[in-house]
Amino acid sequence: MPTFVYMTSCDGCGHCVDICPSDIMHIDPTYRRAVNIEPNFCWECYSCVKACPQNAIDCRGYADFAPLGHSVRVLREDTKGTISWKIKFRDGREKDFVSPIRTTPWGSIKGPAEYAAPGADAMASQQLAHEPEALKIAALPALRPDQLKKGLV
C-alpha cells in the first residue's frame, strides 16, 4: 500500500521526508506539501505515517493486488509507549490492536563510554562489552581448535 498525503492536512513540515528509508517522500515544489514521488519503491513500512504530526499520510493498498475500500490506520504515542492500529476490511469489518513499544524513557540508554573503561586483559580476551555479566552465565563459552575438523562429518 503505497502512501499518499491528504492535501488539507499536510503543513509541509518535512518529518516524513526526513524519515523515509526509501527517500521517496518529498515536498512538492508547487504545493509545498509532501508527496510520495515513487510509489513503486514504497515498502509500506509506515515510518512516515507514524512520524507525521498531522496524521496527513495514509496508505492505499498496491493497485496490482489490493482492492479498494480498506484501511489500516496507526497512532504511535511515544510518550505513552504504545502503538494502536485500526484495521478496516473492504466489507466494513474492523479490528483494533494496541501494543507496547518501549519500556524505558526515550533517551535513557546508557552510552558505552559511560561504563568503566575496559582493561588490557579484557581487550586481549574474546569478551565483548559487558561480558560475561550480560551473558548471565559464568563465563563466555569457547571451542578448542581441535573440535573443528575439515571435510564431511
Place this chain on the structure above:
Amino acid sequence: MARRKTVYVDSDILVVGGGMGGCGATYESRYWGRDLKIVCVEKANIERSGAVAQGLYAINCYMGMQWDENQPEDHVRYARIDLMGLVREDLGYDIARHVDATVHKFEEWGLPLMRDPKTGRYQREGKWQIMIHGESYKPIVAEAARKAATEVYNRIMVTHLLMDKQRKRVAGAVGFNVRTGDFYVFRAKAVIVAAGGASHIFKPRAVGEGMGRTWYAPWSSASAYALPILVGAKMTQMENRIVLTRFKDGYGPVGAYFLHLKTYTQNAYGQEYESKWYDEIKGMVGNYIDQHPVPTCLRNHAFLRETAAGRGPIRMVTKEAFQDPHKETVGWENFLGMTVGQAVVWAAQNIDPKEINPELTTSEPYVMGSHATCSGAWASGPEDYAPAEYQWGYNRMMTVEGLFGAGDTIGGTAHKFSSGSFTEGRIAAKAAVKYVTEKGRDQPQVSEAEIADLRAEVFQPLEHYETYRNEIVAGTVSPSYILPIHALQRLEKIMDEYCGGISVNYMTNEPLLNRGLELLGMLKEDSTKIGAPDLHQLQRTWELKHRLLASECVTQHTLFRKETRWPGYYYRGDHPQLDDNDWHCFTLSQYDRDSGKWAMEKAPVYHIVT
C-alpha cells in the same frame, strides 16, 4: 558541478550502513575505543533504516544459555542442517556464544520482550526465536548507536570504498549527500561495512505499483557486496540465494504461524503434501532430507512440485488456531509489527484468517547473509579456535586489510538474523579497534587523483542526463540514455530468466548462465549511460550499479558450483544432484576491477565434531 563541495571527514573507524550490524558496530567501537573517532554513515536515517525499519515481532537468534535452553553448538548444527551442510561453523559459533548478551542489553535499553507467564522466561516462538513487541526495535538500537558515535551522517549514499596509495589497505569511503549533492570523502584507519542485503536482483512477482512490496526491503541495494567486491575482497556462497515461502502478495512472515500458532500447510484439496515428495527429494539430496528440522529449501521444493502438479494454491490452515483470541491477536500483531503490508492485503481482499485459510506463495530469490542463507564476504575467524585456513587477520576482517564486515555483509553465517547481525557488528568492531590500536595506527594515504576520479564518476549520471536531455522533446525514451528504473528492470529480467528466477521455476544451467553473463556485460556497458535527472535518481543509479555488480557475482558463483545443493532455492538442470564428493566446499570469488574478470576457487568446510 563546480558548485558541489567536497567534504573531508577523518576518523579512526568508519561504519558504512547504520542498520542492525552497523549500530552494533558503532556501539562496540566506542566501548573499546574510548578515544577513537567513530563515524557512522547511512544513506537513509538510522532512526528507521534497513530491514528493521518497520520493526520486528521476534528476535530469531537467542540461545537462552542462562536457562540452559540451548548451547552455541546446537545453533551451529541447526544452521548446518538448514544450509545443507555448508556454513562457516567457526563464525556461527562465535555469534551464538555472544548473542545472549546482546539480547539482554536490548531488554535493558527498553525493548519489550514477551515473557512466558508460567516460567518467567522469554516467550519462545520456536526453539531459537523469542517474541517481542518490536515496533520500536530500530529507534531503540539507533539511540544506542547515536550515544556511541562521534558523528552519524544520515542521507549519504556510499558509492565506493577507498584504498590507500599502494592499494594494500582500505582507507575509507566516498559517497554523496542525497539532499545537498555534496561529495563526501571519509578517510579512516578501519572500515566496517554493514550495508545490508539485496532485494530487486531478481524480478519480483509484482511488477506494477506493488514492485516495492518485496520481502526484503527495496532499499537493501547490495552495497554490502558491491563495495567490498570493487576493492577485491573475496566473496563466498553468492550462489546461495534464498526463496521464501510467505503469505501471498504481502510476503508476511510465516515463522510465528508455524512455530507458535501451530498452523500448517495443505494443498488446494485439503491434503498434506510434503511427504509425497520425500522419495524424490531423497533421490536428489540423499540423507539431507532426513534431518530435523527439514531444511528450508527442501520444504520449498515440495511446495513447488505440488503446485507444478496442479494442486495449488497451497494454503496455511489458520481457521483452527485463530478461534483462540490470543492466537488471533498474535497472528495480526505479527504483521503490524513487521510487515504491515500483509495486513493491508488481507483487509483489502476481505481475508480474515479466522474464516479463510490464506494462500501462500514462493518469493523471487534474494541475496543476503543473515537469514536462512549465507551469501557474503569471506571473513577471518575468531582468534581462539578458528582453523588456520580461516585466519589471516583480525576477526571478521575480509581479505582486504583493514576492511571488516557484519550482518548481511559477511558470508557463511546463516541464521544470525537481527540479534546476530548486531552481535556480529560488535565482534567486528572490537577487532577493528584492536587493528587500529595495534597494526593500523597510521592514517592511510589516499591519492588525490583517485578521489578526483571517483568524484567525476559519482556525478557522471547527472551530467550525462543534462547533456542529452534536450535531444528529445519530452518523455522517458532517449537513444542516448536510460533511466535507473530501465536498467533495474533489465537487470531483474536477465537474472530472472537466466539465473533461476520465478518465471523459469528457479531453473538454470551452464548455457543459460553464460548467456546471462553476456547480457549482464552489455548492461554493465550501458550503465555508464544511465541518466539521473536529480539527486534522488542519482541514488537509484548507484543502487542499480551495486545490484548489477552483485548480480554478476551471483551468476559467476552459480556457474562455478556444478551441482544442485539447495533444491527449492535454485536448480542447475545440467547438474540436478547434490554432490558431496566435489562440492562439499565453499565457493569463493574475487573480482579484478581493472580487467573486470572474476577468479573462482573452492575453500574447505570445517565442522564442529564434538
